[in-house]
Amino acid sequence: MKPELFIGALSGTSIDGIDVALVRFAPQPALVASHFVAYPEALRRELLALCVPGENEIDPLGRADVQVGRLFAQAINELLAKVALPPSEICAIGSHGQTIRHRPGGATAFTLQIGDPNMITAITGITVVADFRRKDMALGGQGAPLVPAFHEAVFQKQGADRIVVNIGGIANVTMLPGDTAAPIAGFDTGPGNTLLDAWSRRVLHEPMDRDGAFAARGKVNGELLAAMQTDRYFTRTPPKSTGPEYFSMEWLQRHLSAAGPVAEVDVQATLLALTAQTIADAIRRFPSIGPTDIFVCGGGAHNDTLMRSLQECLPSCTVGRTDALGVPVDWVEAMAFAWLARQRMHGQPGNCPIVTGAKRLAVLGGLWLPE
Numbered sequence: 001m002k003p004e005l006f007i008g009a010l011s012g013t014s015i016d017g018i019d020v021a022l023v024r025f026a027p028q029p030a031l032v033a034s035h036f037v038a039y040p041e042a043l044r045r046e047l048l049a050l051c052v053p054g055e056n057e058i059d060p061l062g063r064a065d066v067q068v069g070r071l072f073a074q075a076i077n078e079l080l081a082k083v084a085l086p087p088s089e090i091c092a093i094g095s096h097g098q099t100i101r102h103r104p105g106g107a108t109a110f111t112l113q114i115g116d117p118n119m120i121t122a123i124t125g126i127t128v129v130a131d132f133r134r135k136d137m138a139l140g141g142q143g144a145p146l147v148p149a150f151h152e153a154v155f156q157k158q159g160a161d162r163i164v165v166n167i168g169g170i171a172n173v174t175m176l177p178g179d180t181a182a183p184i185a186g187f188d189t190g191p192g193n194t195l196l197d198a199w200s201r202r203v204l205h206e207p208m209d210r211d212g213a214f215a216a217r218g219k220v221n222g223e224l225l226a227a228m229q230t231d232r233y234f235t236r237t238p239p240k241s242t243g244p245e246y247f248s249m250e251w252l253q254r255h256l257s258a259a260g261p262v263a264e265v266d267v268q269a270t271l272l273a274l275t276a277q278t279i280a281d282a283i284r285r286f287p288s289i290g291p292t293d294i295f296v297c298g299g300g301a302h303n304d305t306l307m308r309s310l311q312e313c314l315p316s317c318t319v320g321r322t323d324a325l326g327v328p329v330d331w332v333e334a335m336a337f338a339w340l341a342r343q344r345m346h347g348q349p350g351n352c353p354i355v356t357g358a359k360r361l362a363v364l365g366g367l368w369l370p371e
C-alpha cells in the first residue's frame with residue numbers, strides 16, 4: 001500500500017495552544033514533522049472564560065469558533081510551509097478543535113469542541129475530519145478518552161503489559177495487556193496539569209510551574225490532599241471522563257476554604273501529589289501481572305518533580321516516557337487525531353467501546369470537503 005500523509009491538530013484542556021503533527025502511515029504511523037502555535041493571550045483568556053458557565057455565551061462562542069478555526073488553519077499551513085509540501089499531498093486533516101465544555105452522563109450529556117472545520121478546509125484546501133466525539137456520545141459513550149484506540153494501535157506489545165499515561169490538562173491512562181487478545185482499558189483519572197497551571201497562574205503569575213520547581217520546594221499538606229482525594233470522581237468505576245470545568249479553580253478554592261491556612265508553595269506541592277497519586281491509584285486498579293512499564297506522554301512528562309513523584313507512588317513499575325517507544329511525548333495526541341482521520345477516511349472505527357462505554361464500535365467524525 002502506498003504510504004499516506006495525514007495531519008492531526010488539536011488543542012487540549014490546558015488551552016496552551018495548537019499542536020499539529022504531520023504523520024506518514026505505511027501503514028504504521030511515523031511522525032514526519034510537527035508545529036506548535038501558542039494561543040494569543042487575549043484568545044486564551046476568552047477560551048478560559050468559555051470553559052466556565054456564564055451569561056450570554058453565544059456571541060463569544062461564535063467569535064471564538066471562527067478565531068480558533070482560523071488559527072488551526074494557519075498552524076497547519078505553517079507546518080506545510082516548513083516541509084515544503086503542497087496541500088494536495090495530504091489525504092485529510094483530523095481536527096479535534098478546542099473543548100470548551102464536556103458534560104458526559106445524564107439525559108442531556110454533551111461535549112462541545114470549537115474551531116470551525118469549514119474555516120480550516122476553506123483556508124488549507126484540504127479535506128477536514130472533525131467532530132470526533134459526538135457520535136460516541138450519541139451511542140451512550142463518554143466521547144472520551146479517544147486516544148486509547150491509538151495507543152493500542154501503536155504501543156501494544158505481545159507478551160508485555162504496558163500502561164500509557166497522558167498528562168495533559170486532564171490525565172488519562174490506557175492499559176495495554178501483553179495478551180493482545182484481552183481487552184484494553186482506559187479512562188480519565190482526573191486533574192493532570194490543570195490545577196497545577198491554575199495555581200501557578202494565581203500565585204506565580206506564570207502559565208505553568210516549569211519542571212515542577214515551585215512544587216518541589218513545598219511540603220505536601222496531608223489533610224488537604226486527603227480531603228481532595230475524597231472527591232467521588234476518583235473512586236467512580238469507569239467508563240468515566242472529566243474536564244477542567246469540574247476540576248476548576250472553584251473546586252480547589254472549596255477545598256482550600258475548608259482546609260484553613262496552607263502556604264502557597266505547599267498548595268502547589270499538594271496539587272502535584274494529587275495528580276501523581278490519583279494516576280497511581282488508577283493504575284493499581286488494573287489487574288496487571290507483575291511489574292509493568294509505564295510510558296508517560298503529554299506536557300506533564302516534562303515536569304520532573306511530577307515524574308519523580310509518580311515513580312515513588314509506583315515502586316514496582318518503571319516510569320518512563322513514550323520517547324522510548326519512538327513517539328515524542330508532545331506529539332502523541334496530535335498523532336492520534338491524524339490516525340483518527342485516517343480511520344474515518346478508511347471507514348474504520350475510531351472509538352473503543354470498552355473505554356468510552358458506547359454501545360458499539362463506530363466510525364467517528366464528520367467530513368468537510370474543500371470543494
Ligand SMILES: Nc1ncnc2c1ncn2[C@@H]1O[C@H](COP(=O)(O)OP(=O)(O)O)[C@@H](O)[C@H]1O
Binds near residue numbers: 014016193196197212
Ligand atoms: N517543562 C514543563 N514543566 C512543567 N509542566 C510542563 C512543562 N512543559 C509542559 N508542561 C505542562 O504541560 C501542559 C501542556 O500539556 P499538553 O499535553 O499540551 O496538555 P493539553 O493536551 O491539555 O493541551 C502545560 O500547561 C504545563 O502544565
Ligand SMILES: [Mg+2]
Binds near residue numbers: 012016
Ligand atoms: Mg496542549
